[in-house]
Amino acid sequence: MKKIKKLNIAIIGLGTIGTYLYKYLQTNKSILSKKNNCEPIVNYVSAKNKKKKRTIKIDKKKWLNNYLDATKLENVDIIVELIGGAEGPAKKLVFNALRNKKHVVTANKALIAKYGDQLSKIAENNNVNLEFEAAVCGGVPIIRSLKEGLIANKINKVYGIFNGTSNYILSTMDKNNESFKDVLINAKRLGYAESNPQSDLNGDDVAAKLKILSSLCFNSFIDNNIHVEGINNIDKTDIDNANKLGFKIKLLGVSEIIKNKIYQRVHPTLIKKTSYIASIDGVLNAVIIDGKPVGQNIIQGEGAGPEPTTSALISDISSILRGNIKFPFSISNKERKNLNYKSISEKSFSAYLRFEVVDKPGVLSNITKIFSKNKVSIKRLIQNPYKSKKFASIIIITHISKNKFLDKIIKQTIRKPYIVKKPKLIRIGIN
Numbered sequence: 001m002k003k004i005k006k007l008n009i010a011i012i013g014l015g016t017i018g019t020y021l022y023k024y025l026q027t028n029k030s031i032l033s034k035k036n037n038c039e040p041i042v043n044y045v046s047a048k049n050k051k052k053k054r055t056i057k058i059d060k061k062k063w064l065n066n067y068l069d070a071t072k073l074e075n076v077d078i079i080v081e082l083i084g085g086a087e088g089p090a091k092k093l094v095f096n097a098l099r100n101k102k103h104v105v106t107a108n109k110a111l112i113a114k115y116g117d118q119l120s121k122i123a124e125n126n127n128v129n130l131e132f133e134a135a136v137c138g139g140v141p142i143i144r145s146l147k148e149g150l151i152a153n154k155i156n157k158v159y160g161i162f163n164g165t166s167n168y169i170l171s172t173m174d175k176n177n178e179s180f181k182d183v184l185i186n187a188k189r190l191g192y193a194e195s196n197p198q199s200d201l202n203g204d205d206v207a208a209k210l211k212i213l214s215s216l217c218f219n220s221f222i223d224n225n226i227h228v229e230g231i232n233n234i235d236k237t238d239i240d241n242a243n244k245l246g247f248k249i250k251l252l253g254v255s256e257i258i259k260n261k262i263y264q265r266v267h268p269t270l271i272k273k274t275s276y277i278a279s280i281d282g283v284l285n286a287v288i289i290d291g292k293p294v295g296q297n298i299i300q301g302e303g304a305g306p307e308p309t310t311s312a313l314i315s316d317i318s319s320i321l322r323g324n325i326k327f328p329f330s331i332s333n334k335e336r337k338n339l340n341y342k343s344i345s346e347k348s349f350s351a352y353l354r355f356e357v358v359d360k361p362g363v364l365s366n367i368t369k370i371f372s373k374n375k376v377s378i379k380r381l382i383q384n385p386y387k388s389k390k391f392a393s394i395i396i397i398t399h400i401s402k403n404k405f406l407d408k409i410i411k412q413t414i415r416k417p418y419i420v421k422k423p424k425l426i427r428i429g430i431n
C-alpha cells in the first residue's frame with residue numbers, strides 16, 4: 001500500500017483555542033489521517049510564557065522558545081496562529097510564515113480584516129494556503145461554503161448575527177427581564193463575554209467579520225468603509241418597547257451590492273418576532289446569503305468557544321492536508337476589484353425613535369414639527385408618562401425615509417431644552 005503522506009504543524013498560541021486544538025489533534029489524529037489521506041503531526045508549539053501552568057502536557061522537544069522560529073524550520077508545513085490581535089506578534093508571525101512559504105491557518109478576524117489583502121497576495125505569490133474559517137462566526141462553516149459549496153453563485157447580499165456575546169446579552173435581557181449591566185456581569189461569569197468585551201459590544205467584532213464576508217461574497221478587496229453601531233446604548237426600555245410593538249432587537253451586520261455599489265453596515269435592528277432571524281437567540285450566530293441561482297441560503301451555529309472554533313480550524317487544516325493551493329479570497333488577487341462604497345445616509349429605513357423629554361405642553365408638537373420639516377412621516381406615536389409625571393418617553397415609528405433625514409432629526413432634537421437623554425434611533429427590518 002502507498003505510504004500515507006504527513007504534514008507537520010506548529011501551533012502558536014496555547015490559550016483557550018490553542019489548548020483545545022492541541023488536545024483535539026492528539027486524540028483525533030487517526031481519523032483525520034484516514035479522512036484526508038495525510039497525517040497531521042503537531043511537532044512544535046509556542047506561547048508567550050514557557051513557565052505558565054497549562055492543562056496539556058507538552059514534550060519539551062516540541063516547545064519553541066522563539067515562536068518565530070516556526071516560520072524558519074524545515075520540518076514545519078503549516079503554522080496555526082492562535083495569538084490574536086491585528087498587530088504585534090500575530091502579524092509578525094503570519095507575514096513571516098507566508099513569506100517563508102508556510103501554509104497558515106488562523107482564527108484571527110482582526111488580522112484578516114486589516115491585513116487580509118496584503119497577506120492574500122503573499123500567499124498567492126508563494127503558492128501557499130492562507131485559511132481563516134475560524135475567524136468568522138466560529139463553528140459556522142461560512143467561508144468554506146462560500147468558496148466551495150456556493151461557488152456557482154453571484155451573491156448580492158450577506159447579512160446576519162455574527163456576534164454571540166451581543167446576541168446573548170440582547171436575548172437574555174428580553175427573556176429574563178434583566179438590565180444590560182446585570183446580563184453583562186453574568187455573561188462574563190459564564191464565559192460568554194471576555195473580561196474586556198468592548199469590541200463585542202461596540203460592533204467592531206461584527207464589522208471585522210462582515211468586511212471579510214463582503215470581500216468573499218463580492219470578489220472584491222476588503223473595504224474599510226463601514227457604518228458601525230454597537231449595542232452599548234440599548235436598554236431594557238428599548239427591549240420592552242420592541243416587544244410591545246412585535247419586534248426583537250438584534251445586532252446585525254448587513255452588506256449588499258446595489259447598482260455596483262457596496263453598502264456595509266452594523267447596527268442594532270428591530271426585527272419582526274415572527275421572522276427567522278428573530279429566533280436566533282443566545283450565543284448562536286446565523287449567516288444569510290442571497291445569491292443566484294441558489295436563492296436564500298442560511299447557515300447557523302455556535303459562533304465562538306473552543307469547540308466550535310476548533311471545528312473550523314480542523315476544516316482548514318484538513319483542506320491543506322488534502323492538498324491543492326486555493327486562493328485565500330476564493331478568486332485570484334488579480335481578479336479582485338475595488339467597489340464603490342455608498343454611505344448609509346442614502347439608504348432608506350423605517351425607524352424607531354425614542355425621546356426622553358420633560359412632560360410639558362408644546363414638547364410633542366415641537367418634536368413632530370421637526371419630523372415634518374425633514375419630510376419624515378410618522379406611522380405610529382406612543383407617549384408614556386413617567387410615574388413621577390415630570391418626564392415622558394415618546395416613541396415614534398416612522399414610515400420609510402432616507403437615513404440622512406432620520407439622522408437630522410436626532411441632530412436637531414438633541415440640544416432642545418426639553419430633551420433629558422440623548423434621543424435614540426433604531427432602524428427597522430432588513431430592507
Ligand SMILES: NC(=O)c1ccc[n+]([C@@H]2O[C@H](COP(=O)([O-])OP(=O)(O)OC[C@H]3O[C@@H](n4cnc5c(N)ncnc54)[C@H](OP(=O)(O)O)[C@@H]3O)[C@@H](O)[C@H]2O)c1
Nearest residue numbers: 013014015016017047048049082083084089107108304305
Ligand atoms: N476564544 C474564542 O471563543 C474565539 C473564537 C473565535 C476566534 N478566536 C480567535 O482565536 C485567537 C486566539 O484566541 P484565544 O481566546 O485562544 O486567546 P487567548 O486565550 O488569549 O490565548 C492567546 C495565546 O497567545 C499567546 N501569546 C500572547 N502573546 C504572545 C507572544 N508574544 N508570542 C507567542 N504567544 C503569545 C498566549 O500565551 P500565554 O498562554 O503564554 O499567555 C496565549 O497562549 C484570537 O485571534 C481570537 O480572536 C477566539
